[in-house]
Amino acid sequence: MKARGSPLRRRGRRSVLRVFAIPAILFAASLAGLVLGLTGDGLRDALAWLLLSLPLLAIGVAWRRRGLPSRYRKT
Amino acid sequence: MQRSTIRAWYLVHKWSSIVPTVFLLMLCVTGLPLIFHDEIEALEGVDYETALPGAPSAEGGVALDTMVETALAERPGEVPLFMAFSQESPLLTVTTGPTPDAAGEDMTLLFFDRATGRSLGPAPGGGVMDFLLQLHTDMFLGQPGMWLLGAMGALFVVALVSGTVLYAPFMRRLRFGKLRLDRSRRVGRLDQHNLAGIVVLAWALVVGGTGMINAFADPLTDAWREGELAAMTARHGGADPVAPEDYGSLDRAMASARAALPGRSPQFIAFPGGEWSTARHYAVFFQGDRPLTQHLLTPALIDARGGELVDARAMPALNQALMMSKPLHFGDYGGLPLKIVWALLTLVTIWVLWTGVLLWWRRSPGAVERRVSEIAGGAEGRLA
Structure with a gap:
């Protein structure tokens, strides 16, 4: 890591923990879904569908919040 | 960084x-x-899994020896290589080939209804999905x-x-x-x-x-056959080859295997001389009895001539990992x-x-x- 005062050190930097907070949740949810589906039917399958859908949901949310090119913006 | x-x-x-x-x-x-x-095969009209009424072929139906005879009547001069069971319908498949160690491309897969003993003909193949x-x-x-x-x-x-x-x-x-x-x-x-x-x-x-x-599945299966399977047979009088005409009753072999692993459901039988058995034994592969273990197979080795059980042992960890990995890949x-x-x-x-x-x-x-x-x-x- 760079020392304090380096030009790369400025406000708005996030720690590795924060960068990986949501990805880690999605990672764990996906793995849990993959394994739960294997261990049984019924409720476990439904949980597997739900947990494995979270990555898709994350993409959907990000897409809704995307920054649009200026030509599409109402100004 | x-x-x-x-x-x-x-x-x-x-x-x-x-x-x-x-x-x-x-x-x-x-x-x-x-x-x-x-779903695609069901659309093509070859979905025997849901179409056939009756008890699952893994549980019962027409005698296995009769099913083998029916299969060989369709493929005169060939020998049985595998028999596979369904857990959901009376569908039963028999694979035959010119020799016990036939290569994959020389094998023929035949479909049967175990509830009636009726032949359903060769497995449809060569379609887009196979390609x-x-x-x-x-x-x-x-x-x-x-x-x-x-x-x-x-x-x-x-x-x-x-x-x-x-x-x-x-x-x-x-x-x-x-x-x-x-x-x-x-x-x-x-x-x-x-x-x-x-x-x-x-x-x-x-x-x-x-x-x-x-x-890397095939080399792992080879390693299991040459290691563990060889060790299982070595302690029981070796593995002198049995000729196809000397194969004993498959129903008696299945009964011995079921007695050794009660409550388990058979998935397939490998006949002697192929990649999944030895030269002198039937290997009956059973599924686990819980949802998590149903993808893990335990083989029971049965003397093909006499029909008595030799050994039944879970496969090594690597091969088990291989079996667990299949559903996780196919989804x-x-x-x-x-x-x-x-x-x-x-x-x-x-x-x-x-x-x-x-x-x-x-x-x-x-x-x-x-x-x-x-x-x-x-x-x-x-x-x-």
């Missing part, structure tokens, strides 16, 4: 991605319809093709890991999921690549990793909704691969150093 470290990871990511990309795109595209092979499966498995190149695709799977895992390492410094100044489509084309693509890649990471690692394991274990999610995750993976190709294709001279600076500085830092 040091600039030199980032540079090294960047180069690892670049090359571990460029090399397998074409193969991975092919695997994703052929894999998509394969996820739905049950896709072959392309997906070995690109029609046999074992070398499987190894090549297995190696591409290994590179895919390296690409996923190195991409995740680069994600950390790059995302220091961006919140999760930020898509800067209002900036240059390249920045927009890069953000899509990073978001799609990080959210499918776990799924892609599992599907890529299990695909790689499946590619066919949680009903249609899971298959749909599987297909959508495949589409996301295709998007990661495609944006990756574009990011590399549209690069300009001196790109590596600028990219390294961009990652080192964080996306919105210097030189973004």
